[in-house]
Amino acid sequence: MHDDVDAGTRLLELLAGGASAADLAALDVDPHARDLALRIAGAFDVQRRREQQLAALVDTAGELASMSDPSVVLDAIVRRARALMGTDVAYLTLYDPAHEDTYMRATAGSVSAQFQVVRLDFGAGLGGLVAQSRKPYWTADYFDDARFKHTHSIDGAVGDEGLVAICGTPLIVKDEFVGVLFASNRTPRPFTHDEVALLGSLAALAAVTIVQVRAVEESSRTLAALSEATESVSRYAAGIERAAAAHDRFAEIVLEGGGVDDLTQSLSQLLGGWALLLDDDGVPRSVAGETPPTGDALHALAAEVVERADGVRLSRLDGDVWAIGITATGEPIGYLAIGDVSTMDDSDERTVERAAVVTALVLLGERNRAEARQQQRTDLVAGLVGGHGDAGVLVPAARSAGLDLREPTCLLAVRRDDGGPARSLVLAVNAALGGQALVGEVDGHVITLVAGDEPGSLAGELATRLSRSHSVTVGAAGPVVESDGAVLAGLAAAHTEAVRTAEALVALGRRGDGASAADLGFAGLIVGTRPEVTAYVDSVLGSLVDYDDARGTDLVGTLEAYFLAGSSPRHAATSLHVHTNTVAQRLERITRLVGDGWQSPERALELQLALRLRHLVAS
Structure with a gap:
């Protein structure tokens, strides 16, 4: 009995000390008592685990309660789950x-x-x-x-x-x-x-x-949205004030007859930064504000604005640059760009869009006035070259417009090869000549009266300048001088010749070029209203005639005999009653005087035509 009490006490002591199941199973005691002790120990283990798990859950609750970032909360949950579940x-x-x-x-x-x-x-x-x-x-x-x-x-x-x-x-x-x-x-x-x-x-x-x-x-998002809405209301109110100030300023500019420089200046003052106005070709018209782009940066910006600007609403380009197209009756007439602006809210955008509308009105007014002035100049040009006007009225009017017909005057006919409208070409010709000519549209050609005595050079230079933006061919005639006595008749004849020359250039495959009838060689004799036959003969045969006159030779006759003999030196020698070697020597001399290649079909045709015309002039 004493031994059973000692064994029971030992089991209780082990249970109280938290002995493991292995320690309890190793005791040599009554099996029923040992099993009961193992069951009690197991219940203690379960209780301890539950207490640990509950403590872990409480710790987890405390940790999660201290977090406000959803991502951090979710990471903490899976981390805790892995640790608790093992x-x-x-x-x-x-x-x-x-x-x-x-x-x-x-x-x-x-x-x-x-x-x-x-x-x-x-x-x-x-x-x-x-x-x-x-x-x-x-x-x-x-x-x-x-x-x-x-x-x-x-x-x-x-x-x-x-x-x-x-x-x-x-x-x-x-x-x-x-x-x-x-x-x-x-x-x-x-x-x-x-x-x-x-x-x-x-x-x-x-x-x-x-x-x-x-x-x-x-809730945080709602509060943030509410705060933002409050700020938006404040910004909107400030924007209304700015928009009202912009409206008043733009209206004042229009009513006072201000120009595009006033508009860009006001826009830069209203928004800060700089403002730039381009015409419909992307050429800068007006720039205002602090540190606007210049040089290559300005050209690059202009190209980007033309390519990307929207003609309806303000659009943002690269960096802090905004641009909008300026249109009237559906036609682009310019572009407005704004840069170095710290912020651009809805009110600012409306200000720029309103500025674009006002700028369109100003540009239209300028265009209408320019077109009225240009129509007057066109009527003057048409009267001068028509041959039926009153010289007593037209000549002084030309002098008032900057063209003094008492000085040599050339007439240029600009033919647009791409079939585009003549109005834009008139503006381009005016710009190319720096406004120093009288330009107008007559019968589909842009006719230019410009001071000078070298029509061919003037036509070539104008064609080169216009080639950067237009496809044109330029025919020239003149010079015409008022002292000729019949200046209007001279201008009418020059007009006909210049137009024919332009058409002849196209027919000869020289589209995009500029020349006078005299520059076309024998073709100029056909298109010219007053063919200079003697001058043409001299330009082709002059070197041979001068050589013969100075040395008593007959190179001109030898050349004529050579062509009449079908370009055969032997037959030419027979007709000239000289040795074949003599003809060969003379032909070598002719080559040195008129240049290599004179026997090519084109050069040979010019020489034969000049020889034939020489006989006609002499007779």
Whole structure:
């Protein structure tokens, strides 16, 4: 009896000291007492684990309560779940109502990129079944478990992570489904009911925390939106004041007859930075403000504005540069650019758009006035070259317009080869000549009266300048001088000749060139109104005639005999009654005087024509 008491006391002492089950099983005592002691020890172990788990949950609650960043909260949940469950991996998916599925949001212990972005449809895989049923599910071996709908994407992601045992429980707050919390192992492992219950408790705590953090975040967004709305109201009120000031200033400019320089200056003052106005070709018209672009930077900006500016609304280019197209009756007439502006709110944008409208009005007014002046000049040009006007009226009018017909005057006919409108070409010709000519449109050609006595040179220079922006051919005639006595008749004849010359240049394949009838060689004799036959003969045969006169030779006659003999030196020698070698020597001399290549078809034709005309002039 004493021994039984001692054994019982020993068992109680061991239980009180927290002995392990192995220590209790090693005692040599009554089996029934030992089994009872083992059961008591097991109950103590369960109680201790539950106390530890409860303490861990309390710690988790405290940690989660101190967090406000949703991402940090979710990471803390999966990290705690992995530690509490003692698993290789823990992860959490969130519900996506837009797609009616869940998506991976946070992981702890994961190494697979494919697994970290997987989505689970309701009913697919273990997680999809948890989401659909709103109940926990677990498995010791996922791939051998037929309870779940296996899909290629989910099984591939699970396999890539190497998971085998998985336990998942729903995140629910007051019937609101939030997501699913998982604990997983990479080796087979059965989950006990206590472990499932522990994960469920953590899931409940996590769900409440997620909803609360979302609510706080939504409240913060609402407060931020409210604050922003208040600021927007203040900015809007300030914008209204700026817009009213801009409207008043622009109206004042228009009413006082101000120009584009006044507009750009006012715009730069209203918004800060600089303002730039370009014409419809991208050429700067006006610039105002501090440190505007210059040189190559200005040219590059102008090209970008023309390419990218919208003719309806303000658009932002690269950097702090905004641009808008200026249109009238659907036609682009310019561009407005603003730069170095610190901010550009709706009110500022409306200010720029209003400035574009006012600028369009100013540009239209300038254009209408310019077109009226140009129409007057066109009428004057038409009267001067028409041959039927009153010289007593037209000549003084030309002098008032800057063209003194008492000085040599050349007439240029500009033919537009691309078929575009003549109005823009008139402006281009005026610009190319620096406003130092009388320009107008007559019968589809742009006719220019310009001071000078070298029509061919003037035509070539003008064609070269215009080639940068237009496809034109320029015919020239003159010079005409008032002292000739019949200046209007001379201008009329020059007009006809210049137009014919332009057409002849195109027919000769010299489109885009500029020349006078005299520059066209024998072709000029055809298009010219007063063919200078003697001058043409001298220009072709002059060197041979001068040589013969100085030395008493007959190179001109030898050349004529050579052509009449069908370009045969032997037959030419027979007709001249000289030796063939003599003809050969004379032909060599002719080559040195008129240049190589004179026997080519084109040069030979000019020489033969000059020889024939020489006889006609002499007769």
